[in-house]
Structure formats: C-alpha cells, structure tokens
Amino acid sequence: MDWVFLALALAVTGFVWARAAQARREEARQAEERAGYRRRIAQDPKNAGAHEALGDSLRAAGQWQEAHEAYLGALEVSGEEAMTTRVEYKLRQLDLGARERAAHQSPQSQKPPPDLCFCRQCGGANSPTRRVCETCGAAFPHDTFREALRDKEVLRASAETTACVLVLCAALWVASAQPLEVKGILIMAAIIVVAWRFLQAIGSPRV
Numbered sequence: 001m002d003w004v005f006l007a008l009a010l011a012v013t014g015f016v017w018a019r020a021a022q023a024r025r026e027e028a029r030q031a032e033e034r035a036g037y038r039r040r041i042a043q044d045p046k047n048a049g050a051h052e053a054l055g056d057s058l059r060a061a062g063q064w065q066e067a068h069e070a071y072l073g074a075l076e077v078s079g080e081e082a083m084t085t086r087v088e089y090k091l092r093q094l095d096l097g098a099r100e101r102a103a104h105q106s107p108q109s110q111k112p113p114p115d116l117c118f119c120r121q122c123g124g125a126n127s128p129t130r131r132v133c134e135t136c137g138a139a140f141p142h143d144t145f146r147e148a149l150r151d152k153e154v155l156r157a158s159a160e161t162t163a164c165v166l167v168l169c170a171a172l173w174v175a176s177a178q179p180l181e182v183k184g185i186l187i188m189a190a191i192i193v194v195a196w197r198f199l200q201a202i203g204s205p206r207v
Contacts, residue, residue, distance in 0.1 A: 020159040097122035
C-alpha cells in the first residue's frame with residue numbers, strides 16, 4: 001500500500017505545479033502582449049488603437065496608473081469620435097475605481113457593510129449575489145470551485161502550501177520507520193491541511 005500513498009502525493013503535487021506553471025505562462029503571455037503594444041506605439045505613436053489596447057491590458061493586470069496614462073495617450077491621438085467616447089468612459093471608470101479603493105483603504109473609513117464585495121479589477125462595490133461587476137463587467141472569480149481553480153492567487157497559495165506539506169511528508173516518509181497506519185495518518189493529515197488552506201484561499205475577501 002505504500003506505493004499508493006506515494007503515487008497519490010506525486011499526482012497531487014504534479015497537478016498543482018502544472019496549474020501554477022500554466023498561470024505563470026499566462027502572465028508571461030500577457031506581459032509579451034503588452035510589450036507588443038508598446039513596440040507598435042514606438043513605431044507609430046499616433047496608433048490610438050495600440051494605446052487603448054495597452055490600457056486595457058494594463059487595467060486587467062491591475063496596473064491602474066499605467067493604464068490611465070495609456071488611455072490619455074489614446075485620447076491625444078484619437079481621431080474617431082466613437083473611440084474618444086469609449087476611452088473617456090474607461091478613464092471615468094478608472095477614476096471612480098481609484099476613489100473607491102482610496103476610500104476603502106483609508107484608515108479613517110469604516111469597514112464596508114457585510115453584504116458588499118469589491119471587484120478586483122476596478123474596486124467597485126457589488127452585491128454578493130452578482131456574478132459580474134456592475135461597474136466594469138469583470139467576472140467574479142470565486143463563485144464556483146471551478147472558477148476558483150482558474151484564479152492565479154488561489155493557485156499560487158495552494159501550490160505553496162501543497163509543496164511545503166508534501167516536502168514535510170516526504171521527509172517523514174523516508175526517515176520514519178513507523179507502521180503503514182501511521183504513514184497513512186500523516187498523508188491524511190497533509191490532505192486535510194492542504195484542503196483547509198485551499199478553502200481558506202477561496203474564501204478570501206474579494207478586494
């Protein structure tokens with residue numbers, strides 16, 4: 001039975017590390033995408049579409065100030081009324097989100113009511129029953145277990161916890177001469193700890 005527990009531990013470790021690696025690849029892809037927009041802007045500073053696309057990418061990454069500057073760059077070179085209106089709306093949403101985040105993070109501010117949650121993308125306040133942000137339309141990541149698995153922060157926290165626990169269990173497995181029952185208890189304890197840490201990450205406040 002020893003090999004069953006070892007195979008289970010290796011499978012869990014491989015799965016978590018694979019998801020963490022996938023998250024890192026996605027971050028690298030987005031960084032390369034932003035670099036591509038910057039190259040296009042360097043080649044053609046009047047490319048309003050590239051400015052706007054860069055702002056969208058930076059906003060999705062939570063880089064609010066850089067996104068604001070990119071949108072301003074789009075306004076400066078935009079020659080289309082539709083694009084100007086669209087970018088101005090995005091700037092207003094950024095400003096609104098900045099004010100809400102500042103108010104939420106202020107030491108003098110009171111804690112938000114328990115029936116509100118805050119969007120990670122723009123900081124807008126929403127009812128906990130909503131599935132997308134009322135302000136920016138971003139989907140909330142923790143509505144289901146499957147959506148939580150796609151959250152980079154959840155994956156990162158789960159990967160760190162799983163790696164620490166499994167390294168400890170592996171050391172105990174190799175060094176310990178205890179009976180199989182004791183080893184089984186150790187593995188079950190590790191699974192419980194990992195599950196608790198994962199559920200804790202899923203249940204973290206959406207701010």
